[in-house]
Amino acid sequence: MPKMNTLLSRANSLFAFTLSVMAAVTLGCILTTAFKDRSAPVRLHVSRILLKKVEDFTGPRTKSDLGFITFHIYADLEKTFDWNVKQLFLYLSAEYTTKSNAVNQVVLWDKILLRGENPKLDLKDVKSKYFFFDDGHGLKGNRNVTLTLSWQVVPIAGILPLVTGSGRVSVPFPDSYEVAKAF
Amino acid sequence: MARGGARGCLCPSETSASGATAVGLRGSAGRPGYVRCRSPKTIFLKNRLSPLYCRSSPPIMLEHLSSLPTQMDYKGQKLAEQMFQGIILFSAIVGFIYGYLAEQFGWTVYIVMAGFAFSCLLTLPPWPIYRRHPLKWLPVQDLGTEDKKSGDRKIKRHAKNN
Numbered sequence: 651m652p653k654m655n656t657l658l659s660r661a662n663s664l665f666a667f668t669l670s671v672m673a674a675v676t677l678g679c680i681l682t683t684a685f686k687d688r689s690a691p692v693r694l695h696v697s698r699i700l701l702k703k704v705e706d707f708t709g710p711r712t713k714s715d716l717g718f719i720t721f722h723i724y725a726d727l728e729k730t731f732d733w734n735v736k737q738l739f740l741y742l743s744a745e746y747t748t749k750s751n752a753v754n755q756v757v758l759w760d761k762i763l764l765r766g767e768n769p770k771l772d773l774k775d776v777k778s779k780y781f782f783f784d785d786g787h788g789l790k791g792n793r794n795v796t797l798t799l800s801w802q803v804v805p806i807a808g809i810l811p812l813v814t815g816s817g818r819v820s821v822p823f824p825d826s827y828e829v830a831k832a833f
Numbered sequence: 834m835a836r837g838g839a840r841g842c843l844c845p846s847e848t849s850a851s852g853a854t855a856v857g858l859r860g861s862a863g864r865p866g867y868v869r870c871r872s873p874k875t876i877f878l879k880n881r882l883s884p885l886y887c888r889s890s891p892p893i894m895l896e897h898l899s900s901l902p903t904q905m906d907y908k909g910q911k912l913a914e915q916m917f918q919g920i921i922l923f924s925a926i927v928g929f930i931y932g933y934l935a936e937q938f939g940w941t942v943y944i945v946m947a948g949f950a951f952s953c954l955l956t957l958p959p960w961p962i963y964r965r966h967p968l969k970w971l972p973v974q975d976l977g978t979e980d981k982k983s984g985d986r987k988i989k990r991h992a993k994n995n
Contacts, residue, residue, distance in 0.1 A: 655910045660957055664917050668949045671925045675945065678929060679938055733936040806938050 680808040683734040692799045692815030693724040694742075697775065700830045701790060701823060706783055715789035717782035717823065719744075719758060720775055725799060725815060728769040738763040739802040740771075742778075746795040748788025756782055758797075792823040909963025917952040924948020 698720040706714040727738060741760035748754060758778040763769065782789075789795070799815040824831040905913060928944030 655905065657957060657959075660910075660913065661953070663914070664921075664949070664952060664956065667918060668921055668945070671921050672942070672945055675925050675929050675941060679932075679941070682933065731936075733932060733938050 676807045679734055679806070683732055683805070684808060686732070688730045688801075688803050688811055688813040689816060690725060690727050690730055690813075692817040693722075694797055694799060694817055694819040695722040695724075696797065696819060696821045696833055697721060698830055698832050699821065699823060701827050703787075703827050706785070708781075708783060709785065715784040715787050717778075717784075717789050719778050719782065719797075721778075721797065723771055723773045723776060723799060725771040726769070727763065727771065727801070730801075730803065730813075731765055731769055734805045734808060735765055735803055736806050737765060737804045739804060740799060741801070742797060742799050744782065744795055744797050746788070746792055748784065748786065748792070750786055750788065754784065754788070756780075756784075758782055763801075789823050790827070791825040794820050795823055796820045905959045905963035906966050906968060908966040909959070913956040913963055917956045920952040920955070921945070921948050924951075 696719060698718075700718040702716045702718070703713050704716045705711055706716075721742070723742070725740075730738065739760065739762055741757050743755050743757050745753065745755050758780055759776060760779065763771075796818055797820075798818040800813065801815070802810055802812050804810055821833070924947065925945050928941040928948075931944060932938050932941030
C-alpha cells in the first residue's frame with residue numbers, strides 16, 4: 651500500500667507551515683510600528699563644568715583640554731515604547747566648533763533602557779561617563795558647546811531608527827583651567 | 834495471500850491431513866506469495882522435518898509492527914491538512930490581536946506555539962476520523978490451480994518469444 655503521507659511528512663509540512671505563519675505575523679508586527687514617530691520631549695540642565703589640561707593618553711602625548719560636566723536629565727519616553735520595542739539606547743553627546751575642526755561630537759554618557767523599566771527619566775547630578783577630550787585647546791573659552799540627548803530604538807523586528815530628542819542646551823566653557831563653573 | 838500459513842509452528846499431524854494445496858501454501862512460510870509444486874514423497878519428508886523448519890515469533894512480530902496503523906486514507910489526509918492549517922492560522926490571528934492589545938510580542942509567539950502544539954496533537958497521530966474512507970481493494974483472488982495455469986501460460990509465451 652503506497653504511503654503517500656507518513657507521520658514524518660505530516661510533521662514536516664505542519665512545522666514548515668507554522669514557520670511561514672510566524673514570519674507573516676512578524677511582518678505584520680513590523681508594519682504596525684514602522685511609521686511611528688519616536689521622538690519625545692527632553693529637558694537638559696548643566697550644573698557644573700570643570701576644565702583641565704591633561705596629557706591625552708588616547709592619542710599623541712600632548713596636553714589637551716579635558717572637560718568634566720555634571721548635568722541633569724529629564725525625559726519622558728513612555729510613548730516611544732510599544733510592543734515592538736525591546737530596549738532604547740540613550741546617549742548624551744556634546745557638539746562644538748573649534749578653530750581646527752568645524753564639527754566635533756563627543757559622547758559623554760549613555761544608558762540602556764529596557765522595556766519594563768521606568769520610562770520617565772529624572773536623573774540629577776549625573777557625571778559624564780566618558781572622557782571629554784579635545785585634540786588641542788578648543789574647549790577653553792568655547793562659547794557654545796551644545797549637549798543633546800539622542801536614542802536608538804532597538805525593535806524586536808524591523809529597522810532601528812535613531813531619534814534625537816527635542817530639548818538641547820548650550821553652555822559656554824570656562825576661560826581658565828582648574829576653575830569650576832557652576833550654573 | 835500466503836501469509837495465512839505463517840501463523841505459529843507447523844504441527845505434523847495438521848500437515849498430513851490437509852492435502853497438496855495446503856502444503857503448497859505452508860512450504861512458503863519464509864516467503865509469502867511464493868508457491869512451489871510438491872510431489873507426495875516430498876510432502877511426507879517435509880512433514881517429518883517440519884519441526885526443524887518451524888518459524889518462531891520474531892518474523893510475525895515484525896509483520897505486526899509494520900502493519901500498525903500509521904497512515905491515513907486520502908480523504909483523511911486532506912481533512913488533517915485543512916485542520917492544521919486552520920488551527921495555526923486561527924491561533925496566529927488571535928495571537929496577533931492579543932499581543933497588539935497587551936503590548937507584548939511575546940504573547941503572540943506563545944499563542945502561535947500553543948496552536949502548533951494543539952494541531953500536532955490533533956493531526957499527527959492517525960485518529961479514527963481520518964480513516965473513515967478506506968481504499969477499496971479488489972477482492973482476494975483464489976490462488977492454487979488458477980495461478981498454476983496462468984504461470985504455465987506465461988512460460989509458454991516466453992518460450993515463443995525466444
